Amino acid sequence: MLILNKNDIIQHVNLNKNLIPIIEEAFISLSKGLVMMPPIMRIDIEKYHGESDVKAAYIEGFDSFAIKIASGFFDNPKLGLPSSNGLMVLLDSKTGVVKSVLLDEGYLTDTRTAIAGAIATKYLSNQNANSVGIIGAGIQAKLQLQAIMLVRKIKKITVWTRDETKANQFIEGFKDLDLDLHVASSCKELASLSEIIVTTTPSKKPLLQFDWIIKGTHITAMGSDAEQKNELDPQLLKHCDQYVPDNQLQTSVLGELHHALKQNIISSKEKFNELGDIINDPSLGRKNKEDITICDLTGTGVQDTAIARFAYNLCKTNNLGINI
Amino acid sequence: MLILNKNDIIQHVNLNKNLIPIIEEAFISLSKGLVMMPPIMRIDIEKYHGESDVKAAYIEGFDSFAIKIASGFFDNPKLGLPSSNGLMVLLDSKTGVVKSVLLDEGYLTDTRTAIAGAIATKYLSNQNANSVGIIGAGIQAKLQLQAIMLVRKIKKITVWTRDETKANQFIEGFKDLDLDLHVASSCKELASLSEIIVTTTPSKKPLLQFDWIIKGTHITAMGSDAEQKNELDPQLLKHCDQYVPDNQLQTSVLGELHHALKQNIISSKEKFNELGDIINDPSLGRKNKEDITICDLTGTGVQDTAIARFAYNLCKTNNLGINI
Numbered sequence: 001m002l003i004l005n006k007n008d009i010i011q012h013v014n015l016n017k018n019l020i021p022i023i024e025e026a027f028i029s030l031s032k033g034l035v036m037m038p039p040i041m042r043i044d045i046e047k048y049h050g051e052s053d054v055k056a057a058y059i060e061g062f063d064s065f066a067i068k069i070a071s072g073f074f075d076n077p078k079l080g081l082p083s084s085n086g087l088m089v090l091l092d093s094k095t096g097v098v099k100s101v102l103l104d105e106g107y108l109t110d111t112r113t114a115i116a117g118a119i120a121t122k123y124l125s126n127q128n129a130n131s132v133g134i135i136g137a138g139i140q141a142k143l144q145l146q147a148i149m150l151v152r153k154i155k156k157i158t159v160w161t162r163d164e165t166k167a168n169q170f171i172e173g174f175k176d177l178d179l180d181l182h183v184a185s186s187c188k189e190l191a192s193l194s195e196i197i198v199t200t201t202p203s204k205k206p207l208l209q210f211d212w213i214i215k216g217t218h219i220t221a222m223g224s225d226a227e228q229k230n231e232l233d234p235q236l237l238k239h240c241d242q243y244v245p246d247n248q249l250q251t252s253v254l255g256e257l258h259h260a261l262k263q264n265i266i267s268s269k270e271k272f273n274e275l276g277d278i279i280n281d282p283s284l285g286r287k288n289k290e291d292i293t294i295c296d297l298t299g300t301g302v303q304d305t306a307i308a309r310f311a312y313n314l315c316k317t318n319n320l321g322i323n324i
Numbered sequence: 325m326l327i328l329n330k331n332d333i334i335q336h337v338n339l340n341k342n343l344i345p346i347i348e349e350a351f352i353s354l355s356k357g358l359v360m361m362p363p364i365m366r367i368d369i370e371k372y373h374g375e376s377d378v379k380a381a382y383i384e385g386f387d388s389f390a391i392k393i394a395s396g397f398f399d400n401p402k403l404g405l406p407s408s409n410g411l412m413v414l415l416d417s418k419t420g421v422v423k424s425v426l427l428d429e430g431y432l433t434d435t436r437t438a439i440a441g442a443i444a445t446k447y448l449s450n451q452n453a454n455s456v457g458i459i460g461a462g463i464q465a466k467l468q469l470q471a472i473m474l475v476r477k478i479k480k481i482t483v484w485t486r487d488e489t490k491a492n493q494f495i496e497g498f499k500d501l502d503l504d505l506h507v508a509s510s511c512k513e514l515a516s517l518s519e520i521i522v523t524t525t526p527s528k529k530p531l532l533q534f535d536w537i538i539k540g541t542h543i544t545a546m547g548s549d550a551e552q553k554n555e556l557d558p559q560l561l562k563h564c565d566q567y568v569p570d571n572q573l574q575t576s577v578l579g580e581l582h583h584a585l586k587q588n589i590i591s592s593k594e595k596f597n598e599l600g601d602i603i604n605d606p607s608l609g610r611k612n613k614e615d616i617t618i619c620d621l622t623g624t625g626v627q628d629t630a631i632a633r634f635a636y637n638l639c640k641t642n643n644l645g646i647n648i
Contacts (some may be wrong), residue, residue, distance in 0.1 A: 001427065003327060005648055041365040043380050043389070048418045054378050054391060056367050065367065067378060067393055069413060071420030085420045089393060089411065094372045096395030096409045101425055103325065103648065322646070324329055324427065 002100040004311070004321040009104050012314035015114055015143060017150050019310070020122070023115045024279045026059065026306035030247060031276025034060040037301045040250070042226075049074040051226075052086075057301030064090050064099055066308035068301070070109050084110070084139070088308040100312045100321075108311060112303040114143035116246060116275070117198060117220050120295035122151040123278050123285040124244065125196045125218035131156040133194030135187060135208075135231070136201040137163075137170035140222065144198045145174070152196065156180040160190045161201075188212045199223050199231040206233040206259075210240070215290040221256050222297040232294065234260035241291035246275050247300050255296040326424040328635070328645040333428050336638040339438055339467060341474050343634070344446070347439045348603045350383065350630035354571060355600025358384040361625045364574070366550075373398040375550075376410075381625030388414050388423055390632035392625070394433050408434070408463070412632040424636045424645075432635060436627040438467035440570065440599070441522060441544050444619035446475040447602050447609040448568060449520045449542035455480040457518030459511060459532075459555070460525040461487075461494035464546065468522045469498070476520065480504040484514045485525075512536045523547050523555040530557040530583075534564070539614040545580050546621040556618065558584035565615035570599050571624050579620040 013019070029035050037057035044051050050073035058065040070086040077083060084106035090099045102108065121129075132154055134141045141159070148154060157179055161167045167183040174181055184190035191197060191212040199207060201223045208219070210233060219240075223231050237243050237260045245251035248271070252258055260266040275295060278285040286293055315321055337343070353359050365378035374397035382389040394410040401407060408430035414423045426432065445453075456478055458465045465483070472478060481503055485491045491507040498505060508514035515521060515536040523531060525547045532543070534557060543564075547555050561567050561584045569575035572595070576582060584590040599619060602609040610617055639645055 003425075003648065036367055036369065038365050038367055041362050041378055041380065043360055043362055043382055043391070045360065045382050045389075045417055047384075050418070050420050052380070052391065052415060052420060054365055054380070056365065056376070056378070058367055058369050060371075065369075067367070067376065069391055069415075069422075071415065073418070073420040076419055079419065081419055081421065085422065087413065087422055087425070089413075091376060091393075091395065093369055094374070094397070095400055095403065095405055096374050096376055096397040097405065098393075098409065098411055098427070101327075101411070101427075103422070103425075322648075324327065324646075 001098055001324045002316060002321045003103065003324055004100060004315050005103045006105045006107050008315050008320040009102060009107060009311050011320065012318060013108065013111060013311045015111055015146055019115045020118060022306050022310050023112055023303055024119055026302040027276035028280045029059045030300060030302045031274040031280065035302055055299065055301040055304050057305045058093060059302055059305055062305065062309065063093050064309055065093055066090050066305040068109065068304040070106060088304060090308050090312050102308055102311060108307045110139055110143055112307040113140060113222060113299055114147040116297050116303060117144040117222060118147035118150050119279065120220045120275060120297065121148050121196055121218060123282055124293040124295055125152060126216055126289055129195035129218065130154055131193060131195045133158045133190040133197040135160050135190065135199045136223065137161040137166045138200060140200040141170060142173065144200055144222065148196060154179065158182040158184050158190045158193045160184040160187050201231060202229055203231050204228050205230065207231050208236060209233045210236040213292055215292065218293045220295045220297060224255050225298050226254055227258065230256065230259045232256045234263050234265045237294060238265050240294050242293045243272055244275055244278060244293065244295045245272055246297045248272055248274060250298040250300065251296045255298040257296055325422055325648045326640060326645045327427065327648055328424060328639050329427045330429045330431050332639050332644040333426060333431060333635050335644065336642060337432065337435060337635045339435055339470050343439045344442060346630050346634050347436055347627055348443055350626040351600035352604045353383045354624060354626045355598040355604065359626055379625040379628050381629045382417060383626055383629055386629065386633065387417050388633055389417055390414050390629040392433065392628040394430060412628060414632050414636050426632055426635060432631045434463055434467055436631040437464060437546060437623055438471040440621050440627060441468040441546060442471035442474050443603065444544045444599060444621065445472050445520055445542060447606055448617040448619055449476060450540055450613055453519035453542065454478055455517060455519045457482045457514040457521040459484050459514065459523045460547065461485040461490045462524060464524040465494060466497065468524055468546065472520060478503065482506040482508050482514045482517045484508040484511055525555060526553055527555050528552050529554065531555050532560060533557045534560040537616055539616065542617045544619045544621060548579050549622050550578055551582065554580065554583045556580045558587050558589045561618060562589050564618050566617045567596055568599055568602060568617065568619045569596055570621045572596055572598060574622040574624065575620045579622040581620055
């Protein structure tokens with residue numbers, strides 16, 4: 001049994017193009033129904049503004065599968081600790097024996113989430129889209145932006161977040177790149193300047209309205225991963241040209257789709273092509289240059305299994321970690 | 325972060341009376357509603373006759389909580405491996421930071437399950453009950469018997485299992501004790517000889533019928549922890565004097581109660597006192613010497629949190645484990 005810590009893992013797993021096919025393969029298996037992925041387990045500790053989620057998925061034919069714990073404790077910054085934490089456990093598919101505990105402190109979750117954003121952008125945005133608007137200024141805001149740069153040649157970045165100081169700090173982090181950098185005064189302004197928009201907040205009220213979005217825009221909404229979270233006006237889902245969930249079962253209860261269903265704006269009978277369907281057959285993706293597309297990411301256990309296996313194999317090959 | 329392995333843990337955690345109040349306290353919190361315990365997560369890998377369950381519970385006021393992975397892969401014995409495996413992760417309740425990974429390989433699950441059997445026997449069997457019938461001859465059969473001996477002075481043990489050779493081997497394990505030992509030829513015979521009965525099998529068909537049970541018997545059914553498993557004829561639940569679930573929400577979907585509800589033998593509106601209610605107020609337990617009582621154990625996340633904390637604290641105090 002191999003114990004890996006974050007330092008071991010970051011030596012070999014980074015936000016780069018190598019990870020894209022790994023996560024794409026996981027999404028294809030998910031959409032083809034070749035996985036056993038149970039509903040997310042959630043432990044809420046309201047008293048401390050904390051939550052721990054457990055995700056897991058077995059992908060047919062894979063010799064191991066992951067069970068992942070990801071925690072978000074939102075008072076931690078006051079204590080000088082990061083909000084996010086977690087680990088992944090890799091088990092042998094044939095025997096259930098624990099092969100590895102990956103003490104990644106949420107690093108692999110952050111990485112596979114950003115890669116999903118790159119994949120959404122790759123299949124749904126216009127090829128020549130070069131302006132990105134990022135809503136939020138946390139870790140995922142930064143990683144989503146870096147991930148998009150793996151698949152599109154970006155020239156212009158606009159950021160909006162509630163706290164303008166944080167928006168300015170965020171932009172500072174990109175000043176060494178030859179990019180046109182803006183802090184928007186509103187989400188509406190941001191939308192008017194961006195061909196690709198990523199929402200990365202824990203907002204409980206919609207931040208983007210349909211009539212602000214310019215033709216041809218692709219939106220990745222990745223902030224909502226719980227019932228009460230909501231970043232897009234549900235009308236946007238109705239009026240866009242294509243809505244793509246990572247996993248419709250999940251977005252129906254946790255993602256942007258959840259709110260559109262609840263308000264009867266979209267029928268629960270409607271079946272959407274998932275991200276994995278489009279990866280498998282890209283002709284199912286963007287149809288026209290003018291289309292407005294949305295990808296709704298709630299985070300799936302198959303991504304965890306894919307990245308945990310990838311990290312484990314690389315670390316093992318390189319003799320990292322502690323054998324117990 | 326402290327990594328503990330099974331060898332560390334077994335030095336300080338054993339099936340003894342000290343654990344009874346630890347697990348009792350957990351059951352009381354559960355029945356009082358002072359816990360956040362999500363539904364069990366289950367990953368089935370049918371191809372390999374394997375399953376991994378995830379259980380978790382936060383108990384109000386506790387500074388840490390556990391998330392537990394328990395696997396059962398039933399082809400493992402053919403490979404020379406135990407069927408059961410697993411680990412527990414202990415997280416800080418205020419920050420979500422991982423305090424410990426307990427690589428117990430299922431040992432703590434086995435132990436807390438046996439202690440629940442001791443608690444059920446303590447509150448529900450007659451004080452002077454001295455004959456036990458054990459159905460099944462696996463690890464839990466042995467541990468349940470040892471656990472019962474913590475709370476009742478046992479003189480006679482009867483065992484039944486499908487494979488008579490295994491029943492004889494099982495009985496052999498107790499021959500050094502001054503006990504009357506029997507292998508029964510049927511569950512009916514076993515029932516006629518036992519004041520306390522424990523069912524410990526993965527049976528999918530009822531093993532015990534109501535009219536076989538002698539007056540005053542207490543039955544602990546601990547084998548059923550999945551939809552399809554069923555050890556007691558549902559009529560037994562209807563006609564017994566007292567039915568006690570560990571957690572009615574769970575026994576309604578996974579335990580013996582599940583089958584009685586499905587067959588409309590018991591109404592889903594009926595509310596039973598749970599084991600924790602009875603620990604909290606023992607007058608709610610056995611009323612008369614002649615009563616037939618049943619305790620339905622499906623295994624709860626609060627037991628995992630309680631025993632993980634207990635093991636962690638003892639191992640830490642004794643400087644065991646590896647700090648990472």
